[in-house]
Amino acid sequence: MAVKIRLTRMGKIRTPQYRIVIADSRVKRDGKVIENVGIYHPKENPSRIEVKSDRVQHWLSVGAQPSDTVKALLRKTGDWQRFKGLPEPAPLKVAEPKPEKESLYIAALKESGIDPSKAYVPEEAAKAAPKAKKSAAKADESAKTEEVEAAADEASETKGE
Structure with a gap:
């Protein structure tokens, strides 16, 4: 069974929100998933990327193939470099808390x-x-x-x- 790490779309029509999931490569985009390993909200400024690093590392070591988009996200979070043994990038930008x-x-x-x-x-x-x-x-x-x-x-x- 070929396992992929990819995005499933959630959210409203013009406000996409994605979950980073582990799924069989033959399943539909929003079909049955094996495990949720993170979220990606591209419309927030800066984009919100949260990844369960230990689970992603496990699935990459088992042989799961990330999609191109997920690979780019994993590079931003440093998980791809950690898997390949490369130096990690600078930390992600975090949104400032809004005043009350x-x-x-x-x-x-x-x-x-x-x-x-x-x-x-x-x-x-x-x-x-x-x-x-x-x-x-x-x-x-x-x-x-x-x-x-x-x-x-x-x-x-x-x-x-």
Whole structure:
């Protein structure tokens, strides 16, 4: 059985995401796979490449043949050079972590001259406020119904005497 290391396509129409898989060479592109060994997201900047290096090394040593695209990805991650015994390339670029939306919002408020403590309402408090109003309204209704029931009970007792 000839085993290939290749890509299977996932994701939306114009947002391809690929899984790096081990599959029989006779199986369809998105057909049955033996093992998932990584992911590749080309649309992210920089492209996201994650590979289970130990599993790829195992499959290469067993004789699995990478497709041209996967071979290029393995060269970028250094797995191909590790398999061939060559010096490894420079490490991959990693995307910078995005700042939190809350800190961006507070910075924008300060820049516009608005006091953040007065303008800022935390999400939990904003979500809890309508619930608190509803629960208070329900409590008022239940109190009113209890008063009405108590008055009705008193009225029925006075008639019964």
